[in-house]
Amino acid sequence: KQEVTQIPAALSVPEGENLVLNCSFTDSAIYNLQWFRQDPGKGLTSLLLIQSSQREQTSGRLNASLDKSSGRSTLYIAASQPGDSATYLCAVRNNYQLIWGAGTKLIIKP
């Protein structure tokens, strides 16, 4: 059974720092991995989608990597801003279902 773990559960850093969020999964037979952002009281916003054949994806200040063989993905956020404060969720796709981590709650202090 696929299990997805995100570390740390919470992170608080000063504005301007670069930071890394971690996601690990137990079954490497995934189709893709997706990073989402969730703001309080709102839905999920897709940030990056990495196919199983890909190693990384970049969007602006965000870079996500995928090492399928070791069951790991990282989300790198450069030059963090207070507006980046949110909960970040990773999800792996098995067949058509998404299996989710519990999220990392990120606070960027001005």
Add this chain to the structure above:
Amino acid sequence: GAGVSQSPSNKVTEKGKDVELRCDPISGHTALYWYRQSLGQGLEFLIYFQGNSAPDKSGLPSDRFSAERTGGSVSTLTIQRTQQEDSAVYLCASSLGVGVDYGYTFGSGTRLTVV
């Protein structure tokens, strides 16, 4: 529409009442999913629709839960005889297809509180 629309955004109901949650997916998206997010827990798959195929209901937690999708577009999730443990945020997502190239677009969710 431009995004996935869910209604209502918030619903407070008394224990034992029935509730209906609505999801309007992005036009042209053939796949539609319902997930549940309980407080402090990860997202839980509930049900999946793809085109005219029979839905995958394997994630529905009990027979009090049902869902339908009319005309391959709007979906309604119905919870009968609500219980306090049903309190959660119910999220709907749609996807252009079931291919692995397609990501999911989520709605803002319906926050259900059973009192």
